[in-house]
Amino acid sequence: MPTRMTLLGLFNTTGPGHPIDYLGPVTGAMDSLRILGLREQDMALMMGVPYTSKMLGRPKIHERIPWVTLIGALIGLGTAWALTFATQFHYPIRVGGRPFWGNPTAWIPIFELTMLGLMLGTLFNFLWKCAFPSTQPQVYNPDINHGRIALEAKFDMRYEDDVQRAMLENGAEQVYEPEKKPL
Amino acid sequence: MLADAQTKFKNLVWPHEENPRERLLLDPIPQEEMNQIMLKPMLSASPAYWLVVAILAAIVAVCIFGVWAYQIRWGMGIDGTRRPVGWGIFISTFVFWIGISHSGTFVSAILRVFNAEFRRPITRAAELMVTISLACGGLFPVVHLGRMWVVYFMVPMPNQRQLWPNLQSALVWDLLAITTYLISSTIYVYLPMIPDLAMARDHTTGWRHALYKITSLGWRGAEYEFHYLHKALNIMALAIIPIMFSVHTIVAWDFAMTQQIGWSTSILGPYFVIGAIFSGVSAVITLLLVVRRTMHLEYFLRPEHFDALAKLVLIFAISWVYFFFNDFFVEWYGGEAAGHALLSFQMHGGLAPYWWAMLVLNIVIPLGTLWSKKVRSSPIALFLITIGINIGMYLERVIIVPGFLQRNRMPFNWGEYTPRLPELSIAFGTLAFFILLYMLASKIIPLIPVWEVLEGQLSHSRRRIGQTVVTSVADLE
Amino acid sequence: MSETVVNDHQWKMVIDLDTCTGCQACVVACHAENNVPTVGAEEVRRGRSRHWIRIERYWDGEYPDIKARFMPVLCQQCGHAPCEPVCPTFATYHSDTQDLNVQVYNRCIGTRYCANNCPYSARVFNWFEPYFPDPMQEQLNPDVTVRGRGVMEKCTFCIQRIHYGEETARKEGRSMRDGDMVPACAQSCPTHAITFGDFLDPASPIHALMESPRAIRLLNELGTDPAVTYLKGGDSNVG
Numbered sequence: 001m002p003t004r005m006t007l008l009g010l011f012n013t014t015g016p017g018h019p020i021d022y023l024g025p026v027t028g029a030m031d032s033l034r035i036l037g038l039r040e041q042d043m044a045l046m047m048g049v050p051y052t053s054k055m056l057g058r059p060k061i062h063e064r065i066p067w068v069t070l071i072g073a074l075i076g077l078g079t080a081w082a083l084t085f086a087t088q089f090h091y092p093i094r095v096g097g098r099p100f101w102g103n104p105t106a107w108i109p110i111f112e113l114t115m116l117g118l119m120l121g122t123l124f125n126f127l128w129k130c131a132f133p134s135t136q137p138q139v140y141n142p143d144i145n146h147g148r149i150a151l152e153a154k155f156d157m158r159y160e161d162d163v164q165r166a167m168l169e170n171g172a173e174q175v176y177e178p179e180k181k182p183l
Numbered sequence: 184m185l186a187d188a189q190t191k192f193k194n195l196v197w198p199h200e201e202n203p204r205e206r207l208l209l210d211p212i213p214q215e216e217m218n219q220i221m222l223k224p225m226l227s228a229s230p231a232y233w234l235v236v237a238i239l240a241a242i243v244a245v246c247i248f249g250v251w252a253y254q255i256r257w258g259m260g261i262d263g264t265r266r267p268v269g270w271g272i273f274i275s276t277f278v279f280w281i282g283i284s285h286s287g288t289f290v291s292a293i294l295r296v297f298n299a300e301f302r303r304p305i306t307r308a309a310e311l312m313v314t315i316s317l318a319c320g321g322l323f324p325v326v327h328l329g330r331m332w333v334v335y336f337m338v339p340m341p342n343q344r345q346l347w348p349n350l351q352s353a354l355v356w357d358l359l360a361i362t363t364y365l366i367s368s369t370i371y372v373y374l375p376m377i378p379d380l381a382m383a384r385d386h387t388t389g390w391r392h393a394l395y396k397i398t399s400l401g402w403r404g405a406e407y408e409f410h411y412l413h414k415a416l417n418i419m420a421l422a423i424i425p426i427m428f429s430v431h432t433i434v435a436w437d438f439a440m441t442q443q444i445g446w447s448t449s450i451l452g453p454y455f456v457i458g459a460i461f462s463g464v465s466a467v468i469t470l471l472l473v474v475r476r477t478m479h480l481e482y483f484l485r486p487e488h489f490d491a492l493a494k495l496v497l498i499f500a501i502s503w504v505y506f507f508f509n510d511f512f513v514e515w516y517g518g519e520a521a522g523h524a525l526l527s528f529q530m531h532g533g534l535a536p537y538w539w540a541m542l543v544l545n546i547v548i549p550l551g552t553l554w555s556k557k558v559r560s561s562p563i564a565l566f567l568i569t570i571g572i573n574i575g576m577y578l579e580r581v582i583i584v585p586g587f588l589q590r591n592r593m594p595f596n597w598g599e600y601t602p603r604l605p606e607l608s609i610a611f612g613t614l615a616f617f618i619l620l621y622m623l624a625s626k627i628i629p630l631i632p633v634w635e636v637l638e639g640q641l642s643h644s645r646r647r648i649g650q651t652v653v654t655s656v657a658d659l660e
Numbered sequence: 661m662s663e664t665v666v667n668d669h670q671w672k673m674v675i676d677l678d679t680c681t682g683c684q685a686c687v688v689a690c691h692a693e694n695n696v697p698t699v700g701a702e703e704v705r706r707g708r709s710r711h712w713i714r715i716e717r718y719w720d721g722e723y724p725d726i727k728a729r730f731m732p733v734l735c736q737q738c739g740h741a742p743c744e745p746v747c748p749t750f751a752t753y754h755s756d757t758q759d760l761n762v763q764v765y766n767r768c769i770g771t772r773y774c775a776n777n778c779p780y781s782a783r784v785f786n787w788f789e790p791y792f793p794d795p796m797q798e799q800l801n802p803d804v805t806v807r808g809r810g811v812m813e814k815c816t817f818c819i820q821r822i823h824y825g826e827e828t829a830r831k832e833g834r835s836m837r838d839g840d841m842v843p844a845c846a847q848s849c850p851t852h853a854i855t856f857g858d859f860l861d862p863a864s865p866i867h868a869l870m871e872s873p874r875a876i877r878l879l880n881e882l883g884t885d886p887a888v889t890y891l892k893g894g895d896s897n898v899g
Contacts, residue, residue, distance in 0.1 A: 019211035021641055048214055048382065049637040050409040061410045069418060083339050087347035094754045095351060095744035097885070105351045108433065109359055115426050116363040119419060123370045126415040127400070130408050134401035142385035144404050147214040183384065183401055258809035259770070260787030265707030267781040269772030329770015329785065329810025336749045336769050346750060346767070354748040354771055441777040442742050442882055588776060592879055593733075595716040596781040598707040 005157045008139065008178040009167035013049070014147045020049055025171030026149050027057045032166035038155055046140065046150040068128055072121020073114050080113035137180040152178070207485045207636070208300060208643040209654065214633075217482070221379075221631050222386055224478035228626060239619035246612030250605050251326055259329050261605045268588040268600040273327035275580040276610040278455070279462070280320025280617075281361070281434050282576060286463030287313035288368060288427040290492075292420040300656060301491040303639040304483040307379075307632045308474055309467045310372035315620045317365045319613040324357070326609060353437045360426075360433045367426050371419050374412065377402050379629040394627070431459045438583065444521045445514070445587035454506040461499035461545075462576035465569035468492050470621070472566050474630060483631045486560055493559040496569065500549040507546075525590040533599060534586045537578045544575030669836070670759040670859035671817050673846070674869040675732055676891040680853040682715050682730030686845035690734075693818060693844035695804045697790040708787050712815040713845050731890070732854070734845070735782040735815035736878060737761045739885030743774035743783065751812070758822065759859075759887070763814055770810040779879050783814045817856075818843035838864040 009029060015022030030043055040059055045051075053060050084106040092100055127133070141150045151172075155163055167175045254261055264271040287310035294302035325331050337348050337358055348355045381402035384395035402408060435455035438446040468489060475484040514522045529538045548571055552558045559565065585600045642657040690696060690713050699708055713734035720727045741761045744752050751767035752774055754760075775783040789809045792800065800806065803820040807813050818841070825841035838857045846854035857864035866889075869875070874891040 014213060019640070020214060020637060045406045046404045047406070047409075048378075048404055048634065049641065050378075050413070050634055051406075051641070053406065053410070055641075056406070058406065061407055066414070066418065083347070084350050087339070087350070090347065091345055093349075093750045094756060095349065095747070095750070095752075096742065097740035097754065098351065098745055103351075105356075108356045108429075109350050111429060112356070112359040112363045112426075115422060115429075116366060118422055119363075119367040119370055119426075122415050122418045122422070123374070126374065126411050129411045130400075132400040132402075133397075136401075138401065138403060140403050145215060145218055145382050145385050183381075183396060183399075183403070258786070258788040260703070260708065260809075263706075264772070264787075266709075266775065266784070268707075269775040269785070324771075327771075329772065329812070330768065330808075331770075331810075333769050336767065344767075348748050349745070349750045351745045352748040352773070353746060354773060358748070437773075440746065442779055443776060591781065592779055593716070593781065595718065595731075595733075 009172040029170035068125035069121040073118040076117020242615040277323035282459035285459040465572040497553040689844040689848035736886030
């Protein structure tokens with residue numbers, strides 16, 4: 001018997017005088033849920049407009065060093081290093097009376113490939129942090145494109161009525177038990 | 184409802200300061216209406232559209248690939264290049280397209296770093312230009328090779344010849360820089376597109392739904408997704424700026440690293456970068472004017488955006504003059520005999536018509552007109568001026584590449600270069616190729632970053648200070 | 661991989677402009693020796709003449725007191741060649757053994773960057789497939805490759821003759837001497853204006869010529885360190 005369940009509340013962000021920024025209902029609902037004992041990680045938001053955590057009254061997502069970005073840049077640097085210096089060992093060819101290595105020309109491939117590694121690393125860092133691409137069925141409601149914000153709450157089954165009431169009282173348009181579906 | 188909105192914004196008065204409400208970020212409409220304005224031109228195509236696509240595709244097939252095949256079969260001799268002019272129209276056009284590709288990065292990355300709010304609706308359309316113009320420009324280094332079938336000799340990879348490319352050659356730097364820029368700009372246009380692709384996924388069916396489902400990677404608009412997206416974009420916007428500068432500097436170094444008179448000057452790198460941004464931002468204006476008209480994006484692309492972009496063009500026209508004069512004046516005052524021969528060849532020799540036309544189109548017209556608010560508010564004037572700037576910048580590249588090569592230090596080896604039909608055909612074909620790719624992309628890719636526009640509208644408000652009402656911007660971070 | 665270079669030979673050429681008559685015999689000899697095709701009047705007018713060595717003619721003075729000056733220009737085999745570092749594929753590089761600027765046709769992809777960067781415009785591009793009308797192909801030199809279209813080429817100091825001379829010397833159990841080989845242009849010059857020799861051979865006559873007060877090197881101020889020395893005295897030129 002699962003003791004935990006999920007409810008999804010849909011809140012309209014279009015209110016009188018507020019074309020897109022009517023966040024009162026959803027922040028109010030979250031406050032009520034916090035009083036009921038839900039922790040921050042029990043609540044998730046889905047939205048079509050990038051409201052910041054501050055606007056939503058949520059704690060800031062903890063910032064870490066983007067490790068994958070750094071690793072990508074280092075791989076790029078290593079590749080460039082190998083190309084500019086090691087290949088000259090492999091087959092030394094003299095051009096224009098210049099030294100085989102150690103001249104400023106090496107900086108250009110080093111810069112380019114480091115930046116390439118950094119950009120790819122940033123992409124992979126983003127994909128990794130967001131667990132993309134995800135093909136699993138997920139909780140979702142396409143109404144977030146219609147000026148709605150979706151609040152997904154996970155809690156113990158015993159509180160179902162309380163949570164539902166908390167959401168509705170704060171102005172949720174609809175509260176239902178979501179089904180995981182392919183997007 | 185949608186039709187109402189469209190007619191309303193079509194009839195916007197261009198000088199907009201009378202009614203500040205008509206500025207985009209102060210004029211929010213419901214999110215779904217915005218989505219529909221964006222999606223409608225994407226999901227439908229008129230017969231005229233398909234007719235233009237078919238004509239462009241035919242031009243691309245014949246003028247680029249047909250002529251190219253002919254050139255591969257018979258050799259580079261069918262073009263006008265000769266001794267001592269080893270590089271002709273192909274390389275000029277290559278530099279031109281790489282220059283255009285600086286548009287999107289500049290508009291999007293630099294303005295993003297500086298939080299310039301007017302950038303929001305125009306970033307996507309400009310970034311898309313980067314990728315497409317790089318694809319067009321990237322053709323030319325291959326097209327102009329005598330033996331294009333061994334172009335992979337330039338790629339650093341282990342091979343049976345046990346030979347690596349020469350990493351001291353500016354052409355290998357070029358390859359590395361353009362590859363880096365192409366990959367980076369593709370990532371940079373793709374990442375902020377994900378929320379819009381997810382929006383399109385929710386609004387479409389059939390093959391489009393399948394396509395957007397894959398490309399939106401399972402985006403749900405969760406709080407943490409937006410957070411990491413912003414973070415990645417912040418890193419990328421900062422990182423892609425030096426990449427952009429390096430790309431055109433290295434393209435300039437293809438010339439500056441030689442001992443050819445006119446080319447071998449240290450100003451050439453920054454001169455090319457400024458010229459690239461100058462022509463790139465102008466091309467953004469031209470393109471946005473067309474997109475606005477044909478795709479009915481009057482809601483998103485407001486007079487205020489064209490006004491701001493035209494001011495940027497004005498700034499870059501001034502900067503370009505500064506670099507041009509640096510380049511010109513030093514050669515004119517000091518300089519060796521060969522340099523003076525080159526200057527007189529430009530000013531009253533064979534290059535004179537192009538040289539003077541370049542000065543008129545790049546200096547006289549923009550500096551003479553764009554200071555005026557009236558001009559900056561007129562779509563037709565902006566369209567003509569920016570087209571003129573890009574013709575002028577193309578002439579600049581023609582003057583610098585095959586033009587300068589016609590003069591050197593040994594007068595016996597001077598030679599006149601006249602472009603011939605095959606190279607002109609391929610150069611013209613890439614213009615059709617660019618338009619074709621952009622037209623096709625505009626039916627698949629949401630050209631306006633709706634979520635960024637919404638974000639911008641969140642942060643703008645109007646408040647009364649004393650006797651007037653002013654616009655204020657909140658700090659979102 | 662030592663940074664100090666030990667050359668087997670240092671080939672140098674001295675061209676006496678005071679005895680050059682501009683007769684073009686060297687040009688013809690070079691075409692014959694190195695399988696250089698002729699391209700016809702139309703292509704020459706377009707600037708695609710294929711000579712590896714060409715006679716540059718300059719007018720000196722104003723009519724009627726005017727003189728024609730001739731200067732044979734070929735690849736200067738620079739010690740610090742501008743054409744070499746710009747090649748992306750190492751198709752042209754500096755041979756340490758011969759101290760020559762060599763061109764590897766099979767590596768060339770035809771960027772023409774080297775030609776743009778050659779201050780002497782000495783490099784020649786194969787704009788089309790080479791064509792030798794009948795019966796010209798009967799006299800092709802079997803020691804020299806016929807280059808295909810899209811490849812850069814230039815004067816090699818008749819490297820096939822250098823190799824032939826080296827092999828002959830090795831067969832005879834001695835080291836190569838000056839005079840074992842003469843490039844085609846020097847061989848055919850009726851006024852002996854072209855002298856060719858190994859700088860490392862102390863007996864070579866080029867030493868005296870290179871130290872002549874008449875000696876100049878073409879565009880020497882660019883720092884290319886050319887291997888060709890020109891001799892130009894007072895008004896002793898013919899014509």
